[in-house]
Amino acid sequence: MKPFTYLQATDVPSALRAISSSPDARFIGGGTNLVDLMKYGVEQPAHLIDIGKLPLANIEPLPGGGVRIGALARNSDIANHLLIREKAPLLAEAIVAGASPQLRNAATAGGNLMQRTRCYYFYDTGFTQCNKRIPGSGCAARDGLNRIHAILGTSDKCIATNPSDMSVALAAIGATVQVQGNSGPRSIPFADFHRLPGETPQIDTNLNKEELITAIDVPGFPFALNYCYLKVRDRRSYAFALVSVAAMIDVRAGKIHDVRFALGGVAPKPWRVPAAEQQVIGQEPGAEAYGNAADVALKGARTFPHNAFKLELARRSIIRALTTAAVKGERNGNVG
Amino acid sequence: METSVSQPINRVDGPLKVTGRALYTAEHPVPNVAHAVLIMSTIPKGRAASMDTSAAGKSPGVLRVFTPFNAPKLPPSPSGGSPTSRKLNLLQDDQILYSNQPIGLVLADTFENATRGAELVHIRYAPQPFNVVLDKDLNSAFTPEKAGAGGDPANSSRGDHQAGVAAAAAYSEHLYTTPIQTHNPMEPHATIAVWEGSKLTLYDATQGVFSDRQRVAQVLGIPPEDVRVISPYIGGGFGSKGPTWSHVVLAAVAARELNRPVKLVLTREQMFGAIGFRGRTHQTVGLGSSSQGNLTAIRHDTIDQTSSFDQFVEPCGLQARMLYPSPNAHTTHKLVRLDLGTPSFMRAPGECPGNYALECAMDELSYSLKLDPLALRLKNYAEEDPEKKRPWSSKSLRECYRAGAERFGWSKRNPAVRATPEGHYLVGQGMATACYPARRSESNAIATLRPDGTALVEAGTQDLGTGTYTIMTQIAADAIGLAPNQVTFRLGDTDFPKTPVSGGSQTAASTGSAVKMAGQALREKLIQLAVTDPASPLHGLGAGDVTIDGGNFVSAANPRKKESLAALMARHGQNEVSATADAKPGDEQDRYSMYAFGAQFAEVRVDMDLGEIQVSRMVGAFAAGRILNTKTARSQLMGGMVWGIGMALQENTMVDPRRGRVVNANLAEYHVPVNRDVPAIEVILVHEDDPYVSAVGAKGIGEIGNTGSAAAIVNAIYHATGKRVRDLPVTLDRLI
Known part of the structure; x- marks a missing residue:
């Protein structure tokens, strides 16, 4: 070191x-x-x-039913917080799907947003090609072992995925990242926080280097309790997602009134496609509608020799997650 | 009187371990120790054209940097000649033969400074073409002299294969493959080397203190008596700590050059390549049978990987020779040289992957015959060793099948595949036979009665974390006539009597027999002292009329006539009384075939959309002679069954074929089962008396647990889904 x-x-x-x-x-x-x-x-x-030691670990209610999570709140504290359990249980479920209890006890909310990819070729300096680690050196994953890599949002320069579970839930919920710079505060919509690799895979986020995340604002949803975080992985704990889906759905009078979902494990950033959600509003809930949403969300997917399975797995996972969220909604009795 | 052996007593070293007082190798306090960190190659083949050490040499705390260009020259390194003598990479030349090969060593005052120094060494490589893919180069396969360390022939031929196929109502052949697996014991390999003049003391995480001493002395060109190896606690080995690997010798060489003790601990990443692994196996298994299910032909052809510079065979075909009594059985073993490190022993080498392939093939045959998988095994029950035509020293496999099936509820299983849905899941059940040879080697022990009437028993052997301390204490206590808490057992030191390597599941049978015999010899000596001591109440009795029980001499005829051992010792001027034993296997090895057997049952639930597999239940029934401690035995067998989960579903050391380097050399990406992957596991210990196998009557149990378990799981996946996956691990993408 x-x-x-x-x-x-x-x-x-x-x-x-x-x-x-x-x-x-x-x-x-x-x-x-x-x-x-x-x-x-x-x-x-x-x-x-x-x-x-900065005073940024509070978790407190926001006007309008949301919650403000201090950037230094520990992942475990967020997942176990009553406000989060009540207002954003999807987030709690996503957090506990990640890492191990020991890691969650230490990891912060802001740090979770900043974690870097688990691409093999990025993590091991014994490999000489990685555009994220050494810009311009090439991407070993493209012709290497790419079973765990991205199928959406990749570029010729990089096909690594973002490993966070928490961020997938925050993308689905549509959180806002509060940051502070030398010239003052600003707010970054969650969808704009992480970047696609493009020509500059070495830059993961749109946070300037001289800015500090101070909080993450989670809006309240009337259907926050109709949720599912589905994580599909190679072992049942302490493994990164091959595919994950954070989903919430609001079904009223037998029709989809509102829906939110985002994908993890398939792209360089948490993958939310608002058009996929719009596509099915007004449709009858069920595998057909959810499949239609999946088709839109996965449009433009490009697979690599070892990860072609992710496309079908992602489609099935979206259907499963939305189905599970809708069942939860029925149990919650808020079907309008 | 046997009162302690078999009892489920707690580990005698348990309190030391849970309170952190048990010292593992790297924890031994050695004054003035320097820290060594290895530099590993990052290319698979070529030369280190140059290594610039100038920055490293100037880095804070760095004492020395060794590279192939300045490392001390060692005598021409002998290739070894024994199974634990692997060819080493000792910086004697600039050749790079695999990625993650030791090519340099940095010594510093702290581990951190040595690590930094190692990072600062700039290496210029001259790469050469390479191949790391077994399946790409099968045509280059050659036949080794032997199949494995047991000295079995590489090929075997019983009967006439073509005739067996012709006689079969059904014959099918399939290819089964298993990936490279890496041992990953929790404790990393570690060595502390301390020279005092020409004498070397090595604290080493080793499964064989004596073989380690022998090999280090051989490579350094010094007498073995000048080397002492100490290894009191080991945090798992699984075979990887059996051979002496390069880092051990490098630590000793560095300490000699530096004239200062040196500690060398491998990082997790450095444990992928230079200290052995289970190589990939490529196995073709063909089975023919009559329409009633009697096997008429068995064919098991194995192709393994070895390194470009050394030879190791994973003998996958040995069980096909002896498990089922087909009149025709043919096996072959071949090797392909790859530009990777040398594979080595890993828990049930050969038996584990070989049994997986054979037992999956049996499962496939059962479905094509529409026979119950268990019924097919019973139909082909070998009443004697069909290859060697010898009786078994004991075999209780039928009882294992029965007890396991009953506990598992096998008879309630729906024989149809993909016929048991439950919500999103498809439920399936599978089974397999487990089998592992009962091995034994010469071993010594010494038992000493101390003045206070307690005993100290010593043998050089090792405790890999499995319970050696505990079972040896129990054996010694019973043999002498003491309670276990009156016996202290010490191990892991070449100053103690000579013992074999803890490999091949042989420690209990080998060293356990020596401990028993030493304890009995001590007991006889003590009784002799008592009956010839005029001051003893036992004086004048025949030696055969006196026993020792709970620390007292007791007259068999009159139990009120007794005296404590301590009282006798007090009269004998506080002198210690010792007895030694040299326990050797006899001709029973030529007269009988000796194996532990078992039956494994598994239930899985497969998500029908997402392919995720959960093992929901496992039952294993094992018969392995006398069980020396039912608690530690259960744990060890259960651990083996958990290994089966890892092998079936998760473990896979992935090598980038274009770059020749392992991509997942860490415990985040090299998956082994976590708690949530491990279901309720039931272990049944089937009673078995074996008068021939060893003086303690025990067969080994270290490895049988992970034979059959992977096959049972894979067979259950087929039963659940109707999908037969023959290439491990079965990950979810194979099922969607």
Whole structure:
């Protein structure tokens, strides 16, 4: 591991000043991903700014039924929080589908948004080709072992997936990321937070390096209790998603009144296609409508030699997740 | 009197382990120790054209950097000649023979500084063409001299295959393949090397302190007596810590050069390549049978991988020779050289993947004959070893089938495939036979009665975490006539009596027999002392009329006539009394075929849309001679069955064919079962008396648990879904 300096930030302005002082400075929260990557030599920051003591761990109600999650709230605390369980149980279910209890106890909300891909070729510096790690070096995954890789939103430069479960739920819910920079605060809609690789796969998000995530705002939904987070994976815990679906559905008078869903494990960012949701509003709930939604969501998918199964798996997973969410809705009795 | 053996007593080392007081290799406090970190190759074949160590040499705390260009020259390295003597990579030349091969060593004052130093060494490679794909190069396969470490011939031929096929009502042949698997014990391989003059002490995570000593001495060109190996606790080995690998010798060489103790611990990533793995297997199994299900032909042809520079055979065909009494049975083993590290022993080498293929083939045959899979096995029950034409020393497989089937509820199974839906799931049930040879080697032990009447028993052997300390304590206690808490057993040290490697499930039978015999010899010595001691109440009795029970000499005729061992010892001037034993296998190995047998049953639930597979229930019934501790035995067998889940569904060391490097060399991406993957598992210990197999009457149980378990699961998946997957692991994409 490359030697680095360490600074404990005491307030947000001093943290922002510190991060601006060097291009090789990084914030560290729970450290569950950054420290791992530093040990592997993938990340080599010269300066670590520890934001762990900043007062950003609160979880509190927002006017209008939403919830504000402080950037430093631990994943476990979010998943177990009564407000989240009541207002956004989809988010709680997605969080506990990820990692292990030990990791969730340490990982922060903001850090979860910033975690980097688990692409084999990114994580192991013994591989010389990875455009995300070494821009311009090539993409080993394209002609390598790409069973776990993306089928949507890829570019010639990168086919890695985003590994977060929490982010898939936040994408479906349509959260807003609150950030603070030296020139003030701004809000980033969740759909705009993560980037597609395009020509610059080394840049994962639209967060500027000199900005700090302060909170994630989760809006309230009248049908938040009709949800399902489905994670399909190679073992039943502590494995990244091959495909995951975060879904919520509102069925009234036998028709789909509203629906939200996003996919994980299939794209470089949480994959939500609003047109797919619009497509089925007004239709009768059921496998046919959900399949139609899936077809729109998966439009333009491009598979690679080892991951062709993901396309059909994603389609079936969408149908299963929406079906499960709708059944939950029926049980909840809010079928209008 | 046997009062302790077989009892489910708790592990005697349990409190030490759960309180962190049991010292594993890397934890031994050694003053002034320097830390070594290996540099591994990242290309599979070629040369290290240059290695620039200037930055590393100047990095804080770095003491020395060894590369092929400056490493101390060792005597020409002998190739070994024993199964635990692998050819090593000791920086003697610039050749790179596989990715993740040791090609350098950085020594520093701390682990962190050594790690940083290793990162700063800049290597320029001269790569060469390579092949890491077994299936691409099958035509180059050659026949090895032997099939495995047991010395069995590579090929076998019983009867006439063509005649057997001609006589069959049905014959089918299928290809079964298993992937590269990596052992992944929780404790990484670790060595601390300490020189005092010409004497070397090695703290080493090894499954064989004596074989380790022998090999290190051989490679360094020093007498074995100058090497002491200490290994009191091991956090799992599964075969990977059987052979002596390169890092052990490199630590010793570095410590000698530095004139300072050196600690070398492998990282998890470094454990994928240079310390063995189970190679990929490519097995063609053909079975022919009469319409009633009597086997008329068995064919089992195996092609394994080995390295470009050494040879290891995964002997998959051995069970096809002895498990079923077909008059015609033919097996072959071949090897293909790949530019990967040398494969090695991994829990049930040969038996595990071989049994998977054979038992899946039996399952396939049962469906084509419309016979119950269990009935097909019973129809082909071998009453003697059909290959060697010898009786079994004992065989209780029929009882295993019966007990397992009953507990599992096999008779209630619907024989039709894809016929048991339950919600989104398809439920299926499968079974398989389990089998593992009962091995034994020469072993020694010493038993000493201490002045306070308690005993110290010692043997060089190893405890891989399986319970050796506990069962040896029980055996010694019974043999001497003490309670287990009056016996201290010590192991893991070449200063103790010589014992074999803990491999091939042989420790209980080999060293257990030596401990029993040493304990009995001590008991006889003590009784002799008592009956000839005028001050003893036992004086004058015949030696045969006195027993030792619970720490007391007791007259058999008059139990009130007794005396404590401590009282006798006090009169004998506090002297210790010792007895040794050398327990050797006899000609029983030539007169009998000796195996442990078992029956495995599994139930799976397969998501019919998403392909996800849950193992929902497992039952294993095993007969392995005398069970020395029913608690540790149950745990070990259960652990083997969990390995079956991993093998069937998850484990897969994936090598990028274009880059020749493992892509998932970590425990996040190399999947082994987690708690949630492991269902309720029932282990049935079937009673078995075997008068021939060993002095303690035990067959090994370390490996049989993961024979048959993968096949039972894969067979259950077929029963659930109607899909036969013959290439492991069965991941969900194979079922959608």
